[in-house]
Amino acid sequence: MRPRLTRKTAAAGTILALAVSTAAGVVATSPATAADEGFGARAQVHAKGGLVSFVGTEAGKPLAAPKGIKPSSSPQAAARAFVAQHAGEFGLGKRSTLKADRVHAQATGNTTVRVVQQLDGVEVLGGELAVQLDEDNRVVSASGEVLPDRSTASVGRATISQAAAIRSAKAYVARGAGVKPSQVTAVHEGLKVYDAAIIGSDKIPGARTVHAVEVSFSDHVRRQVFVDAQIGAIVDAFDEIHTAKNRRVCDAGNTAAGLPCKSPVLVEGGNAAAQNAEVQQAYVYSGATYDWFKAQFNRDSIDGKGMPLISTVRYCPPDAGCPYANAFWNGSQMTYGAGYASADDVVGHELAHGVTERSSKLFYSYQSGAINESISDIFGEFVDLATSSPNDTAADRWKLGESLPIGAIRHMSNPNLYDQPARMNDPLYYRGTGDNGGVHYNSGVGNKAATLMVDGGSFNGQTVTGIGIAKTAAVWYEANTGILTSASDYQDLARALRQACKNLVGTKGISYSNCSQVDKAVKATQMDIPRSNAKDMQTCKRVSWTFSDGLEKGGKKWKAQRPWFVPGNPNNLGFDATYASTGKKNMWGFDRPGNWFPDSNKGRAKDYSVRTKHKVKVPKHKSSFLRFRHAYLFDTDNGKNYDGGRVEYSYNGKKWMDLFNGKYPNKVHAKGSKFAGKRAFAGESGGYRQQVVKFPKKARGKKVFLRFGIATEASVNIYALGWFIDDIGVGRCK
Numbered sequence: 073m074r075p076r077l078t079r080k081t082a083a084a085g086t087i088l089a090l091a092v093s094t095a096a097g098v099v100a101t102s103p104a105t106a107a108d109e110g111f112g113a114r115a116q117v118h119a120k121g122g123l124v125s126f127v128g129t130e131a132g133k134p135l136a137a138p139k140g141i142k143p144s145s146s147p148q149a150a151a152r153a154f155v156a157q158h159a160g161e162f163g164l165g166k167r168s169t170l171k172a173d174r175v176h177a178q179a180t181g182n183t184t185v186r187v188v189q190q191l192d193g194v195e196v197l198g199g200e201l202a203v204q205l206d207e208d209n210r211v212v213s214a215s216g217e218v219l220p221d222r223s224t225a226s227v228g229r230a231t232i233s234q235a236a237a238i239r240s241a242k243a244y245v246a247r248g249a250g251v252k253p254s255q256v257t258a259v260h261e262g263l264k265v266y267d268a269a270i271i272g273s274d275k276i277p278g279a280r281t282v283h284a285v286e287v288s289f290s291d292h293v294r295r296q297v298f299v300d301a302q303i304g305a306i307v308d309a310f311d312e313i314h315t316a317k318n319r320r321v322c323d324a325g326n327t328a329a330g331l332p333c334k335s336p337v338l339v340e341g342g343n344a345a346a347q348n349a350e351v352q353q354a355y356v357y358s359g360a361t362y363d364w365f366k367a368q369f370n371r372d373s374i375d376g377k378g379m380p381l382i383s384t385v386r387y388c389p390p391d392a393g394c395p396y397a398n399a400f401w402n403g404s405q406m407t408y409g410a411g412y413a414s415a416d417d418v419v420g421h422e423l424a425h426g427v428t429e430r431s432s433k434l435f436y437s438y439q440s441g442a443i444n445e446s447i448s449d450i451f452g453e454f455v456d457l458a459t460s461s462p463n464d465t466a467a468d469r470w471k472l473g474e475s476l477p478i479g480a481i482r483h484m485s486n487p488n489l490y491d492q493p494a495r496m497n498d499p500l501y502y503r504g505t506g507d508n509g510g511v512h513y514n515s516g517v518g519n520k521a522a523t524l525m526v527d528g529g530s531f532n533g534q535t536v537t538g539i540g541i542a543k544t545a546a547v548w549y550e551a552n553t554g555i556l557t558s559a560s561d562y563q564d565l566a567r568a569l570r571q572a573c574k575n576l577v578g579t580k581g582i583s584y585s586n587c588s589q590v591d592k593a594v595k596a597t598q599m600d601i602p603r604s605n606a607k608d609m610q611t612c613k614r615v616s617w618t619f620s621d622g623l624e625k626g627g628k629k630w631k632a633q634r635p636w637f638v639p640g641n642p643n644n645l646g647f648d649a650t651y652a653s654t655g656k657k658n659m660w661g662f663d664r665p666g667n668w669f670p671d672s673n674k675g676r677a678k679d680y681s682v683r684t685k686h687k688v689k690v691p692k693h694k695s696s697f698l699r700f701r702h703a704y705l706f707d708t709d710n711g712k713n714y715d716g717g718r719v720e721y722s723y724n725g726k727k728w729m730d731l732f733n734g735k736y737p738n739k740v741h742a743k744g745s746k747f748a749g750k751r752a753f754a755g756e757s758g759g760y761r762q763q764v765v766k767f768p769k770k771a772r773g774k775k776v777f778l779r780f781g782i783a784t785e786a787s788v789n790i791y792a793l794g795w796f797i798d799d800i801g802v803g804r805c806k
């Protein structure tokens with residue numbers, strides 16, 4: 073146990089009702105990089121919503137304290153007052169309330185309060201603002217995202233029971249872990265409001281009520297699953313086990329005992345020399361990590377309050393074989409497979425996850441997960457560089473895990489060496505769903521930026537003068553503890569790093585010119601670039617259409633087997649299936665295997681489609697094509713696709729042929745599906761895509777039926793949002 077540092081710990085949990093701000097805010101209607109939103113400071117606005125997501129100030133020039141707030145008021149009251157007074161600019165209306173959550177004392181004497189949004193009393197996932205105040209409660213910065221009231225029309229009442237949600241969540245996690253649903257345990261964590269746009273995950277956007285269910289298996293699987301509260305679809309799942317790497321190597325030996333760590337063989341001040349090498353390493357390196365955070369930031373352990381550093385070494389999970397080639401942080405302790413405590417950077421990495429979990433709380437998925445991983449790599453390697461250990465030569469600088477039995481797993485200054493991107497537009501930038509959305513890949517962007525800040529160098533048109541480890545560490549720590557929020561993406565990180573540096577000017581020898589180096593490193597790694605979708609496939613300049621349907625007049629051109637709905641709204645599930653690429657209507661195919669649907673038009677298990685009621689004329693021209701716009705989220709888990717969709721045509725409505733001739737973007741893995749082992753639209757589309765496919769020669773000049781078909785695996789209780797299609801047309805280039 074380490075000595076405890078006295079620290080101001082403020083009570084959290086007060087709730088304040090928000091009224092719409094009467095202050096006239098400037099309404100931004102187009103993407104802006106900087107605008108005055110009535111805050112009297114630099115403010116960034118959302119590209120889409122035109123709402124404020126970041127307010128920053130120059131060093132030493134904070135905004136006045138919110139009205140009615142005195143220097144003696146609590147920081148929580150000040151933070152809530154600030155957000156309440158600017159509710160309009162943040163898009164918050166009458167349905168929103170604010171709850172002060174985590175409070176953190178910055179090294180500068182400032183205090184950061186994270187204010188969490190609740191909609192009708194239900195927590196909005198990632199709806200969070202980090203308000204940083206100086207000692208007199210003047211506002212230094214405010215960042216984060218909230219769900220504007222105007223985007224909440226689709227938030228519905230929960231009609232799926234808690235028991236049904238738990239059943240689905242258990243089935244989903246058990247399948248991913250390769251065990252039976254009866255082997256996993258689940259805790260219902262209540263209802264939340266989920267919107268992929270806030271999470272930043274490229275999934276189907278739209279705010280919806282979800283059941284949050286935490287499902288665990290044997291201490292090393294812990295996932296938070298979000299189940300749509302109206303149709304029971306799995307909309308997302310966050311991993312809560314934060315690993316150093318994602319690999320499993322099986323052999324033999326070792327045991328599954330020792331997690332959680334209840335009977336330690338070595339405690340603080342004990343006789344380390346009497347223990348085996350791995351116990352010693354875990355002890356020494358977790359101590360080194362503690363000392364480093366204490367020396368750099370005066371942080372007293374993971375939680376800042378002297379939390380014991382608990383490790384289990386030579387662990388083997390019951391289902392993964394031995395020795396276990398990985399290490400992880402599970403929210404309360406570190407755990408290492410044989411040989412994995414031997415790397416001080418890996419130990420530092422795992423402990424840094426604990427720090428992040430108690431500060432920015434970055435979600436472990438997609439960009440927020442990549443930043444979470446990057447922060448762990450950065451602090452892990454900083455600990456390594458400050459700690460005498462094997463493999464400390466100049467050639468080892470910026471290698472992650474060089475002391476592991478398997479050798480280095482990442483290279484921070486040259487991420488490409490291990491298939492990681494070094495900047496946002498790097499061809500190696502990972503866009504799939506595996507690895508929780510590429511958290512161990514896209515961390516390369518943050519890692520590269522950090523090494524540029526420390527060592528300097530020329531990269532991607534920028535020449536950076538290094539500012540060294542201490543200053544770089546301070547900037548990242550300030551961003552993590554005082555500016556970033558749980559759903560932050562790389563664009564947010566870009567702003568956060570710049571603001572963090574400004575906040576620190578005058579401390580640790582940090583100067584304005586240091587901040588321009590931070591800015592250059594951010595630019596070099598292209599963090600300001602928003603998440604981008606692949607470009608639309610082009611048709612041709614002028615088109616002559618023989619069939620076109622934007623579905624605005626309803627579904628009379630289509631015959632739908634349930635659970636296809638044309639148009640998607642209204643449907644007898646009470647679900648808002650609006651996701652149109654033009655107008656307000658689209659068709660929707662729910663990804664739900666099984667026989668039961670709540671109407672007489674029963675869907676067929678595992679295979680159902682929507683087809684044109686009449687035949688459509690395919691132009692006799694060689695350019696003749698089908699064009700449609702669509703978005704999909706089929707049942708998928710960590711890169712493994714279970715369900716999917718295909719597009720087919722038929723001359724007689726009986727024999728159907730694949731219009732894409734198998735050339736789909738994804739592969740369906742699951743057994744039991746009509747598409748098993750074949751390609752299809754599967755997994756997730758990452759937003760709306762325009763799809764253009766040419767008709768084969770034999771179909772030109774003929775009349776055909778067209779259909780969109782979904783095929784699912786046999787597993788019950790696991791549903792996904794499905795397929796949203798709009799603007800279907802058959803035509804040719806003129």
Ligand SMILES: [Ca+2]
Nearest residue numbers: 456459460461
């Ligand atoms: Ca070292």
Ligand SMILES: [Ca+2]
Nearest residue numbers: 417456471472
């Ligand atoms: Ca290292």
Ligand SMILES: [Ca+2]
Nearest residue numbers: 622654655657
């Ligand atoms: Ca439409």
Ligand SMILES: [Zn+2]
Nearest residue numbers: 314315316448
């Ligand atoms: Zn990690």
